[in-house]
Amino acid sequence: MSLQTNKNTDLRIVTGAAADVEIENGVLFVRYVEAIVTGTVAEVASTRDALFRVLGNDAVVDAAAVAALFHAINRLADAIGIQFETSKLERTADLRDQLALDGMETARF
Amino acid sequence: MYDHAPYTVRQDIIDTHVRTWRHIAAPGTWLTGERRVAIAAETRNAAACPLCGERKAALSPYSVEGEHDSLKNLPENIVEMIHRIATDPGRITQTWVEGVIAGGIPETDYIEVVGVIAHCLCIDTFTDALGIARHLLPDSIEGEPSRERPAGAVKDSAWLPTVPPENADEELLAIYPRNIGDAPNAPNVRRAMSLVPAEAISFFALNDVQYLPPEAMWNLPVNPRSISKSQVELVASRVSSLNGCFY
Numbered sequence: 001m002s003l004q005t006n007k008n009t010d011l012r013i014v015t016g017a018a019a020d021v022e023i024e025n026g027v028l029f030v031r032y033v034e035a036i037v038t039g040t041v042a043e044v045a046s047t048r049d050a051l052f053r054v055l056g057n058d059a060v061v062d063a064a065a066v067a068a069l070f071h072a073i074n075r076l077a078d079a080i081g082i083q084f085e086t087s088k089l090e091r092t093a094d095l096r097d098q099l100a101l102d103g104m105e106t107a108r109f
Numbered sequence: 110m111y112d113h114a115p116y117t118v119r120q121d122i123i124d125t126h127v128r129t130w131r132h133i134a135a136p137g138t139w140l141t142g143e144r145r146v147a148i149a150a151e152t153r154n155a156a157a158c159p160l161c162g163e164r165k166a167a168l169s170p171y172s173v174e175g176e177h178d179s180l181k182n183l184p185e186n187i188v189e190m191i192h193r194i195a196t197d198p199g200r201i202t203q204t205w206v207e208g209v210i211a212g213g214i215p216e217t218d219y220i221e222v223v224g225v226i227a228h229c230l231c232i233d234t235f236t237d238a239l240g241i242a243r244h245l246l247p248d249s250i251e252g253e254p255s256r257e258r259p260a261g262a263v264k265d266s267a268w269l270p271t272v273p274p275e276n277a278d279e280e281l282l283a284i285y286p287r288n289i290g291d292a293p294n295a296p297n298v299r300r301a302m303s304l305v306p307a308e309a310i311s312f313f314a315l316n317d318v319q320y321l322p323p324e325a326m327w328n329l330p331v332n333p334r335s336i337s338k339s340q341v342e343l344v345a346s347r348v349s350s351l352n353g354c355f356y
Contacts, residue, residue, distance in 0.1 A: 013343075014343070014346040014347055021343065023343050029336075029343055029344050030343065032344075033347045033348055033351070034347065034351065036234065036238045036348075041237075044237065044238060044240065048238070048240065055336070057117050058119075058335035059335055059340075060116055060239070061117070061122075061239070062335050062336045062341070063340070063344050064235055064239050065119075065122060065318070065319035065320070066319060066320050066341055066344045066345055067344050067348050068230075068232070068233075068238060068319060069319040070349055071231070071348055071352065072231035072234065073227065073298065074349055074352040074354035074356075075195065075198040075223070075227055075352075076227045076301055076312070077298055077301060077354055078194075078198040078201050078352075078353075078354055079194045079198060079223045080220070080223060080267045080269055080301045080302065081203055081206060081267050081269070082266060082300070083267065083297055084297075084355065101355055104353065105353065105355075106355040106356065107355040
């Protein structure tokens with residue numbers, strides 16, 4: 001994530017290890033995503049409504065689009081076993097350490 | 110496609126989803142349209158499979174034997190492949206993939222099946238997320254697969270061969286970012302399905318309208334979305350974490 005934003009932010013909410021994040025309305029997005037991936041239809045609806053009330057139509061559509069794309073691309077990456085590029089190792093070291101990512105089953109270097 | 114949706118969907122998403130549905134229905138590189146639509150149907154069906162549910166809950170998916178609850182329109186080895194990728198991708202191993210291929214699914218067909226799963230799941234998850242009824246699967250389009258394997262695929266960045274940029278033709282090169290900021294020449298995720306270029310090209314059309322196109326991906330100030338890049342990446346990262354995907 002730091003690759004895209006160039007900011008030093010506590011991102012442990014990404015792995016569920018923190019309850020908040022210093023990104024505007026970050027918790028609203030995270031709750032919506034969690035419902036999309038693991039929740040019920042009712043949870044998706046309630047978290048989507050919460051995001052809509054604060055940020056409106058386009059934010060909901062963009063969040064749904066990104067979540068759906070990654071839900072699919074995760075399968076593509078893990079079904080084909082793509083490796084993490086060595087060129088990214090150094091600049092993602094802090095982030096991987098903060099989130100303890102290198103211990104994941106799907107970490108392939 | 111989204112005329113009656115409760116949310117206004119961007120036109121570039123609509124256009125790409127229409128093309129994607131046709132892509133699923135049409136003869137592919139190695140599979141017929143009929144086979145491809147059957148794979149999409151089985152992808153949808155996998156979510157409710159009791160065996161997949163038991164395997165997902167088990168410490169190891171390999172410890173649970175049984176038969177998938179399938180639609181019976183595909184050979185069992187393809188059903189196993191679809192169900193595993195759709196329901197438990199984070200615990201797929203190289204040994205499992207090699208076993209699937211040794212069991213009679215050529216690596217080209219394997220990639221194409223992955224492509225159909227990914228296209229179908231992407232659009233289904235989008236409609237589910239917006240509370241829109243899933244689109245009816247398309248009628249298959251008759252015709253023969255093209256059966257063209259790209260030259261120059263190598264096994265150096267994944268468990269299966271991929272086409273590096275130096276061996277890619279112009280059509281495939283179009284999805285490999287070049288001369289954009291500090292973008293790598295061909296990120297492994299964009300190379301992943303390049304053994305079947307039509308799948309890779311079609312899927313990254315979805316990527317570019319639903320996530321970020323290359324010119325925005327590797328240029329910090331460029332953001333074509335209504336939400337910030339921090340918010341985009343937060344969504345992407347949380348999904349990947351929940352799916353157990355490191356990449």
